[in-house]
Amino acid sequence: xxxxxxxxxxxxxxxxxxxxxxxxxxxxxxxxxxxxxxxxxxxxxxxxxxxxxxxxxxxxxxxxxxxxxxxxxxxxxxxxxxxxxxxxxxxxxxxxxxxxxxxxxxxxxxxxxxxxxxxxxxxxxxxxxxxxxxxxxxxxxxxxxxxxxxxxxxxxxxxxxxxxxxxxxxxxxxxxxxxxxxxxxxxxxxxxxxxxxxxxxxxxxxxxxxxxxxxxxxxxxxxxxx
Amino acid sequence: xxxxxxxxxxxxxxxxxxxxxxxxxxxxxxxxxxxxxxxxxxxxxxxxxxxxxxxxxxxxxxxxxxxxxxxxxxxxxxxxxxxxxxxxxxxxxxxxxxxxxxxxxxxxxxxxxxxxxxxxxxxxxxxxxxxxxxxxxxxxxxxxxxxxxxxxxxxxxxxxxxxxxxxxxxxxxxxxxxxxxxxxxxxxxxxxxxxxxxxxxxxxxxxxxxxxxxxxxxxxxxxxxx
DNA sequence: TGTGTCTCTCTTGTATCTATGATGGTGGGA
DNA sequence: TCCCACCATCATAGATACAAGAGAGACACA
Numbered sequence: 001x002x003x004x005x006x007x008x009x010x011x012x013x014x015x016x017x018x019x020x021x022x023x024x025x026x027x028x029x030x031x032x033x034x035x036x037x038x039x040x041x042x043x044x045x046x047x048x049x050x051x052x053x054x055x056x057x058x059x060x061x062x063x064x065x066x067x068x069x070x071x072x073x074x075x076x077x078x079x080x081x082x083x084x085x086x087x088x089x090x091x092x093x094x095x096x097x098x099x100x101x102x103x104x105x106x107x108x109x110x111x112x113x114x115x116x117x118x119x120x121x122x123x124x125x126x127x128x129x130x131x132x133x134x135x136x137x138x139x140x141x142x143x144x145x146x147x148x149x150x151x152x153x154x155x156x157x158x159x160x161x162x163x164x165x166x167x168x169x170x171x172x173x174x175x176x177x178x179x180x181x182x183x184x185x186x187x188x189x190x191x192x193x194x195x196x197x198x199x200x201x202x203x204x205x206x207x208x209x210x211x212x213x214x215x216x217x218x219x220x221x222x223x224x225x226x
Numbered sequence: 227x228x229x230x231x232x233x234x235x236x237x238x239x240x241x242x243x244x245x246x247x248x249x250x251x252x253x254x255x256x257x258x259x260x261x262x263x264x265x266x267x268x269x270x271x272x273x274x275x276x277x278x279x280x281x282x283x284x285x286x287x288x289x290x291x292x293x294x295x296x297x298x299x300x301x302x303x304x305x306x307x308x309x310x311x312x313x314x315x316x317x318x319x320x321x322x323x324x325x326x327x328x329x330x331x332x333x334x335x336x337x338x339x340x341x342x343x344x345x346x347x348x349x350x351x352x353x354x355x356x357x358x359x360x361x362x363x364x365x366x367x368x369x370x371x372x373x374x375x376x377x378x379x380x381x382x383x384x385x386x387x388x389x390x391x392x393x394x395x396x397x398x399x400x401x402x403x404x405x406x407x408x409x410x411x412x413x414x415x416x417x418x419x420x421x422x423x424x425x426x427x428x429x430x431x432x433x434x435x436x437x438x439x440x441x442x443x444x445x446x447x448x449x450x451x452x
Numbered sequence: 453t454g455t456g457t458c459t460c461t462c463t464t465g466t467a468t469c470t471a472t473g474a475t476g477g478t479g480g481g482a
Numbered sequence: 483t484c485c486c487a488c489c490a491t492c493a494t495a496g497a498t499a500c501a502a503g504a505g506a507g508a509c510a511c512a
Contacts, residue, residue, distance in 0.1 A: 039462080040463075055464085156291075241465075
């Protein structure tokens, strides 16, 4: 009843999914950078499947704006647009604040449960932060923010927010690395966000989130223009 | 250099695009309602193409959350979730307000140009509103709101907002119809939104937008529970 | 040397074919 | 009568075959 595209790996991942993961990883990790051209055949060969599932993967990646397909010519990796970091951060801020305003419509019990879940994801960040394990931290960070949005119950927002994650990862792969000393600070800032939610203080949440994202954004900008 | 998926119809639309348009229309227009099952073969036959391009169309529709594919079983039209109207409206509000806050960072000349463009789309609404041409109005309405977001220059937001349009159309097809007398009111409210932008009054814009969407939402809810 | 054209190759778009999983109905047994 | 196993059917997943568009580069000519 459940399909195989949900990330749970009990089944030996369908060919299309393998092709998708493979290509997505190539892009998100930065090994394939913006403007680079790839062909279905090439990926098909490397993954060991026919072109059909690769085509499906490419279509998915195009839907996620990571790839752009040019008819009869090939696929190019969509380059990170100049203002994209700012774009992503603004949308994240808007959606997360929306989510929190919605969260606060929950009654105390439900909110407490949400807060508890968030604190769990917080704890999951400490390890990677202390180990300066940037990739793991990036995943945990993403999971944390997504958890806030998911808790709000707006499925549309959640899905969109999730798709922003890939773009974020792609940028983070370049940007977070140079500043691993910030990881613990980020965990702390996340804690403050949860506190604000727990205390039903929207204004404080919004302010803290803005500061948090501003700092991330500044880190990005700083890393990009050294 | 331009691909054939951009809606310009000089070329005899690719098979995949025809299949996509056909199926999307079926869903958005409500002729195919939530939960209904369709198969690639069925659409392939009706459109007169093979299953391959239909498959591509289905994948695109799945990416847009209009269709859900179940491996080896078929595709079901994603039903309108109970709270979805509210979800969409909240996101629209958040993104549009974000867009306007960003618009107001433009200098006076640029802002004036944006306002002029918006007023043009306003004029395009009057005709359909007077004629009580609901489908045409729905398109114009969508174009208006999208224009605000597009003008902000956040490409990500624009794309996402656009994708909300289909869902909105789908709901509007059911909801706006019963209240054609509201169309002219909506045009008027749109005018107020533009005025707020022109006067750089964010607070007023946000308030007016909320009222505008609330009214739409109430109209929806009223239409759904008669 | 510069330019226009022509072809050759690469890549996608579509069709078709095969394999396999899912489902629902049927019939036998408890 | 009810339940379970089996099988026919159907739909997709993936592979392969084929056609056609787009570009790069060779080549002829001015």
